[in-house]
Amino acid sequence: MPTEPSAERGPWSLALRRFLRNRLALAFLGLFLLIIVFVLAAPLWANHVAHTGPNEEHTVEQITVNGEKKDVVSVEGKPIGPQWFGAGGKFFLGADSRLGRDEMVRLMYGGRTSLLIGISAALLATALAIVLGLLAGYFGGWVDSLIARTLDVIWSLPVFLIGLAVGIALAVGGLKLGPLELSSGSLWNPILIISIFTVPYIARPIRGEVLSLSRKEFVEAAIAQGASPGRVMFTEILPNLASTVIVFFTLMIANSMLFEAGLSFLGAGVQPPNSSWGTMITVGVELLRIQPLLAILPGLMIMLTVLSLNIVGDALRDALDPRGKARLDAALQFEAQPAAKPLGEATL
Amino acid sequence: MARFVVRRLVGMVAVLFAVSVIVFFVFMVVPKQNPAQTLAGKNATPILVKSIEEEWGFDESLPVQYTTMMKKVFTGELTSYKPRLPVSDRIIEGIPATFSLTIGAAIIWLFFGLLLGYLSAIRAGGWLDRILTGVSIAGISLPVFLLAPVLIYFFADKLEIFPNGQYVPFEEDPVEWLKHLILPWVTLAVLSIGFYSRVLRSNMLDVMNEDYVRTARAKGLSERQVMTRHVLRNSLIPVITLFGLDFGATIAGTAIITEVIFSIDGIGNYAAEAVAKFELPPIMGVALYGAFFVVFVNGLVDIAYAYLDPRVRLGESAE
Numbered sequence: 216m217p218t219e220p221s222a223e224r225g226p227w228s229l230a231l232r233r234f235l236r237n238r239l240a241l242a243f244l245g246l247f248l249l250i251i252v253f254v255l256a257a258p259l260w261a262n263h264v265a266h267t268g269p270n271e272e273h274t275v276e277q278i279t280v281n282g283e284k285k286d287v288v289s290v291e292g293k294p295i296g297p298q299w300f301g302a303g304g305k306f307f308l309g310a311d312s313r314l315g316r317d318e319m320v321r322l323m324y325g326g327r328t329s330l331l332i333g334i335s336a337a338l339l340a341t342a343l344a345i346v347l348g349l350l351a352g353y354f355g356g357w358v359d360s361l362i363a364r365t366l367d368v369i370w371s372l373p374v375f376l377i378g379l380a381v382g383i384a385l386a387v388g389g390l391k392l393g394p395l396e397l398s399s400g401s402l403w404n405p406i407l408i409i410s411i412f413t414v415p416y417i418a419r420p421i422r423g424e425v426l427s428l429s430r431k432e433f434v435e436a437a438i439a440q441g442a443s444p445g446r447v448m449f450t451e452i453l454p455n456l457a458s459t460v461i462v463f464f465t466l467m468i469a470n471s472m473l474f475e476a477g478l479s480f481l482g483a484g485v486q487p488p489n490s491s492w493g494t495m496i497t498v499g500v501e502l503l504r505i506q507p508l509l510a511i512l513p514g515l516m517i518m519l520t521v522l523s524l525n526i527v528g529d530a531l532r533d534a535l536d537p538r539g540k541a542r543l544d545a546a547l548q549f550e551a552q553p554a555a556k557p558l559g560e561a562t563l
Numbered sequence: 564m565a566r567f568v569v570r571r572l573v574g575m576v577a578v579l580f581a582v583s584v585i586v587f588f589v590f591m592v593v594p595k596q597n598p599a600q601t602l603a604g605k606n607a608t609p610i611l612v613k614s615i616e617e618e619w620g621f622d623e624s625l626p627v628q629y630t631t632m633m634k635k636v637f638t639g640e641l642t643s644y645k646p647r648l649p650v651s652d653r654i655i656e657g658i659p660a661t662f663s664l665t666i667g668a669a670i671i672w673l674f675f676g677l678l679l680g681y682l683s684a685i686r687a688g689g690w691l692d693r694i695l696t697g698v699s700i701a702g703i704s705l706p707v708f709l710l711a712p713v714l715i716y717f718f719a720d721k722l723e724i725f726p727n728g729q730y731v732p733f734e735e736d737p738v739e740w741l742k743h744l745i746l747p748w749v750t751l752a753v754l755s756i757g758f759y760s761r762v763l764r765s766n767m768l769d770v771m772n773e774d775y776v777r778t779a780r781a782k783g784l785s786e787r788q789v790m791t792r793h794v795l796r797n798s799l800i801p802v803i804t805l806f807g808l809d810f811g812a813t814i815a816g817t818a819i820i821t822e823v824i825f826s827i828d829g830i831g832n833y834a835a836e837a838v839a840k841f842e843l844p845p846i847m848g849v850a851l852y853g854a855f856f857v858v859f860v861n862g863l864v865d866i867a868y869a870y871l872d873p874r875v876r877l878g879e880s881a882e
Contacts, residue, residue: 368581373815373850373857376834377582380846381589383838388600473706477820480708481835496708500824507716514709522704529700 230458233534240530243523250520254330257323264304265317269324270488273315278302287315293505311509312498318509321490326516328491332406332484333472333520339410340471341464344417345456349448351418352425363422366415374412375477381408382483400486409474416470417463424459428452458535465528469521476517492517567869575862582854583636586847587629636851641844643837650848653833660730661829664821665814667744668751673806675752676759677799683760684767684798685790695760702757707817711750711824718746728825747825751817755809762805766798773797800871807864811857 224232234240261268273287280301287295287310294310297318307319351362385404390397397403428434429452437451478484479493487494492513499510599616600607616622620631635641639651683695719727725746731739770776771794779793780786819831826832830849837845 368578372578372582372585373812373854375812375816375819376850376853377585377589379819379834379838380586380850383846384589384843469704476706476708477816480820481823481838483838493708496712500712503712503715504720507712507720510712511709511716514706514712517706518704518709521706522701525700525704 230534234530237530237534240527243526246519247523247527250326250516250523251330254323254326257320257327260304260323261317261320265307265320266305267317267320269316269321269490271316273310273317274313276315278305288313294502294509296506297508308508308512309506311495312502318512321495322492322512322516325490325492325495325513328402328485328489329472329475329493329517330520332402332409332475332491333468336406336409336413336471336475337464337467339406340413340467341417341460343410343414344421344463345453345460347414347418348421348425348456349452352422353429353444353448353452355426355429359422362418366418366422369412370415370419372412375474378408378412378474378478379481379483382478386483386486400489402485402489404486405475405478405484408478409471413467413470413474417460417467420459420463421456424456425452428455462528462532462535465524465531469524469528472517472521472524564870568866571862571865571869575858578858579851579855582858583633583851584629586850587632632847636848641848643842643845650845651852653845654830654848654852657828657830657833659732659829660827661814661818661822661831663730663733663740663744664747664751664827664829665810665818668748668755669806669810669813671748672752672755672759676756677763677802678760679756680760680763680767681790681795683764684771684794687764687768692764696764699757699760702753703761705753705757707750707754707820708824710753711746711821714746714750715824728827730827730829747821747827750825751813751821754817755813759802759805763798763802766801767794770794770797800868804864804868807860807867811860815853815857 257269267273276287277284278287278295278298279285280298285295287306289295292313294312294315295306296309298306298309300307306317308322309318310316311318311321347362347366351359382405385397385408386399389399389401390404390407397407425448434447434451437447442451475484475491476493476496479491480497482494482497485491485494495513496510499506499508499513503510599612599621620628623631639649641650642648643650643653679695679699683692683699686692715727718725726739726743728747729743731743733740776789776793779789784792814830818829819834821827822829822831823835830853833845834849834853837843837849
């Protein structure tokens with residue numbers, strides 16, 4: 216239902232009003248915040264309820280459940296199932312494998328890693344994309360050709376496969392590239408891989424928008440007043456990209472988390488002793504027949520996070536941009552460039 | 564047209580060159596460790612490291628090393644370490660399983676994606692549209708690493724309707740081939756069904772506002788004829804383009820995870836195995852052959868698209 220545009224309300228407050236009216240999106244925003252609280256509470260739960268860390272092994276231990284002694288890991292190597300509060304919160308969701316680590320604690324700490332990588336990679340990719348998009352769209356000419364062609368090449372690579380190869384190389388040998396040096400288990404490895412391979416998703420639409428904004432009167436006015444290119448790009452054009460950037464950033468977090476989970480699942484992402492929801496699925500799949508929850512729970516967490524981000528991102532787009540300028544499908548405009556891939560689809 | 568094809572072919576070669584350089588760069592230049600050590604794995608003996616060093620010529624200059632590697636790729640001499648087997652043999656062996664998986668899944672996702680998108684678009688704004696939109700958003704957010712374990716647990720372990728993974732070659736037993744592939748197909752297809760239905764829906768809604776649709780209605784065509792002959796047909800071209808790209812990307816992406824979870828012995832599983840064993844040559848081989856396939860499909864799609872839409876071949880720079 217269209218709102219009457221009122222004179223005293225700015226575009227941001229109108230957008231906020233439109234967003235707040237979207238109950239579904241609000242509910243899923245709440246869900247996303249709950250997930251954040253859940254992972255932030257990890258140390259609290261680990262220290263005060265479960266009394267164990269995410270990597271502490273309890274192979275030959277027993278716990279008292281409602282006055283009854285139970286093995287954490289049975290003689291056959293079967294981990295204990297969910298105990299809920301039977302053991303005072305210990306092994307709330309059971310143990311993760313024959314190593315007898317607390318699944319609930321691991322789920323909370325693993326979520327920290329997954330979200331940290333997802334958000335950092337999305338931030339990095341968005342920042343890179345803004346700079347590249349501004350340079351390409353504003354300067355045009357050879358700068359534009361160079362950037363646009365490079366993005367096209369990344370776009371047409373089988374990114375997941377190459378990400379996998381890069382991931383495994385870094386996981387084994389670490390990274391040494393000029394001043395940049397990373398150890399083999401660093402979380403920066405997956406973050407860098409994901410952000411570099413996902414830059415084109417945001418950079419392409421941003422470049423297109425900068426291209427059209429550069430021809431607007433306010434930009435010409437700024438140039439006529441003697442503003443430097445940097446000033447025009449960052450103080451005149453950049454604020455007008457805000458809605459596109461916000462929408463794509465939200466969707467990129469979801470995309471990056473899926474990318475991370477895929478890499479980690481295959482052993483090319485997060486390395487021990489760190490764990491993420493992706494690595495937890497790898498462990499869980501082995502025991503799918505005995506304890507299906509071990510594989511399903513981390514997968515479910517990924518799905519809920521991705522789903523809430525997708526819905527919130529969609530609603531933000533509707534609220535910020537009711538006429539659909541920044542629509543995700545804008546990345547799918549095939550007019551002259553059929554080499555487009557959808558977000559979230561190409562990687563996983 | 565011929566000029567466009569030539570230009571695309573040159574572009575394809577350029578992308579493949581870029582892939583090979585990136586993979587080479589990643590393994591030879593970026594890591595801190597001696598590449599021979601990396602190749603040999605964590606617990607390699609010095610003798611193995613030495614032999615690998617000689618085999619790959621790590622003492623040579625980088626361009627020479629690159630040429631040697633590419634020669635091996637083209638002559639099929641790329642071999643894995645433990646056991647020493649030609650990489651190309653394993654990749655060729657994996658093709659039937661991987662193609663059965665991806666082609667089957669692609670047919671399913673194309674059919675259901677288009678069906679749901681079409682229904683959603685002709686009932687835009689109605690309750691059916693809302694339900695289908697909800698279903699497709701859920702589908703888009705359903706990663707294979709959740710769907711696959713859930714399907715295996717319920718349909719293979721609990722209900723025992725379908726076998727638990729593995730691959731049976733078609734020529735051995737077509738019925739078993741089908742039964743073994745249904746769960747993996749569904750796993751791979753669900754995500755794309757959601758995506759395709761949304762893309763088709765929004766394309767159709769855009770096309771519905773075109774003048775020629777009004778003309779079609781004005782000349783008295785039935786709503787059904789307008790929708791199928793004019794709206795659907797014109798909304799399909801971008802979807803088909805997308806399909807070509809996705810199909811390539813699936814083989815080099817999602818299919819790997821699906822193959823691992825369902826223990827399907829295809830190219831993806833081979834790549835995952837190599838990743839687990841830290842073996843470079845198979846990864847390099849799969850990445851290059853996989854890239855070749857993706858780029859080839861992308862190129863075909865572009866050429867088909869240019870054939871269908873003259874604007875593409877006339878002015879590629881117009882964006």
